[in-house]
Amino acid sequence: MLEVKNLTFKVNENGIERSIVKNISFRVDDGEMLVITGPNGGGKSTLAKVLMGIEKADEGQIILDGEDITAYDINHRANAGIGYAFQQPPRFKGMTVIRLLSLAAGRELKESECCGLLSRVGLCAQEYVRREVDATLSGGEMKRLEIATVLAKPHKLCIFDEPEAGIDLWSFSMLIQEFEKIHRKKAESLILISHQERIIKMADRIMVIENGTIGAVGPRDEILPRLLDKGGSCTCMNRE
Numbered sequence: 079m080l081e082v083k084n085l086t087f088k089v090n091e092n093g094i095e096r097s098i099v100k101n102i103s104f105r106v107d108d109g110e111m112l113v114i115t116g117p118n119g120g121g122k123s124t125l126a127k128v129l130m131g132i133e134k135a136d137e138g139q140i141i142l143d144g145e146d147i148t149a150y151d152i153n154h155r156a157n158a159g160i161g162y163a164f165q166q167p168p169r170f171k172g173m174t175v176i177r178l179l180s181l182a183a184g185r186e187l188k189e190s191e192c193c194g195l196l197s198r199v200g201l202c203a204q205e206y207v208r209r210e211v212d213a214t215l216s217g218g219e220m221k222r223l224e225i226a227t228v229l230a231k232p233h234k235l236c237i238f239d240e241p242e243a244g245i246d247l248w249s250f251s252m253l254i255q256e257f258e259k260i261h262r263k264k265a266e267s268l269i270l271i272s273h274q275e276r277i278i279k280m281a282d283r284i285m286v287i288e289n290g291t292i293g294a295v296g297p298r299d300e301i302l303p304r305l306l307d308k309g310g311s312c313t314c315m316n317r318e
C-alpha cells in the first residue's frame with residue numbers, strides 16, 4: 079500500500095516561493111487502480127515526479143508497504159518497487175530497444191521476451207528490437223516503449239503519466255487492455271494520470287487534482303458522475 083501524507087512541493091520563481099503540490103494526503107491500496115485527473119497545470123505530473131523521486135518533497139511523507147521512502151532517490155525508489163512512465167520520455171543516443179528494455183528489467187532479456195513486451199504495447203517487435211532509441215522514433219513509438227519499460231519487471235506500484243498522449247486509437251485500445259490485465263491480476267497497484275474518459279472509467283477510485291490540492295477523491299461511481307455532470311463539458315476530461 080502507498081500512503082502519502084501532507085505532501086508539499088514548492089518552486090522558487092524569481093525569489094517568490096510557489097507551492098505546486100499543497101499538503102496532499104491519499105493512499106493507494108494493494109492491487110488498486112487510482113486515476114488522477116484534473117485541469118491542465120493542476121499539479122498532477124509534479125505529484126507523480128515527487129512520488130518517483132524526480133522532484134524532492136519540501137514537506138510530507140511517502141510510505142510504501144510501511145517503508146518510509148521519502149528520502150530515497152529515484153534509483154532507490156525504483157528498487158523499492160515503484161515504476162514510472164514519463165509523460166515525455168527521454169531518448170538515449172546509441173541505445174537499442176533490447177538494451178533499454180533489459181536495463182528496465184534488471185537482467186539481459188532474450189529477444190523473444192523483448193518481442194513479447196513490444197507486442198503488448200502494440201509495436202511490431204521484429205522492426206524495433208535492434209532499433210536505436212533516438213530521435214528517429216516518433217512520439218507515439220517512444221511513448222509505447224516507455225510503457226514497455228515499466229511492464230518489463232514487476233513493481234509494487236506503477237505510475238503512468240498520460241499514457242494516452244500521442245498514441246493512435248488502435249494502440250490506445252491495446253493499452254487499455256494491458257491496464258485491465260494488470261488490474262485484474264491485482265498484483266500491482268496502479269496510478270494513472272489521465273484526461274481520457276475510457277481510462278477514468280477503469281478506476282477503482284478517482285482523485286481530482288486542481289490548483290495543487292485534492293478537489294475530490296472517492297470511488298469511481300461517486301466521482302465519475304460529478305465529472306460527467308459538468309454538462310459533458312468537464313474541463314479536465316476528454317469524452318469518448
Ligand SMILES: Nc1ncnc2c1ncn2[C@@H]1O[C@H](COP(=O)(O)OP(=O)(O)OP(=O)(O)O)[C@@H](O)[C@H]1O
Pocket residue numbers: 089091098116117118119120121122123124125
Ligand atoms: N520546476 C518548476 N518550476 C516552476 N513551475 C513549475 C515547475 N514544475 C511545474 N511547474 C508548474 O506547476 C504547475 C503544475 O504543473 P504540472 O505539470 O504538474 O500540471 P499537470 O496537472 O500535470 O498539467 P497537465 O494536465 O497539463 O499535464 C504548472 O503551472 C507548471 O507550469
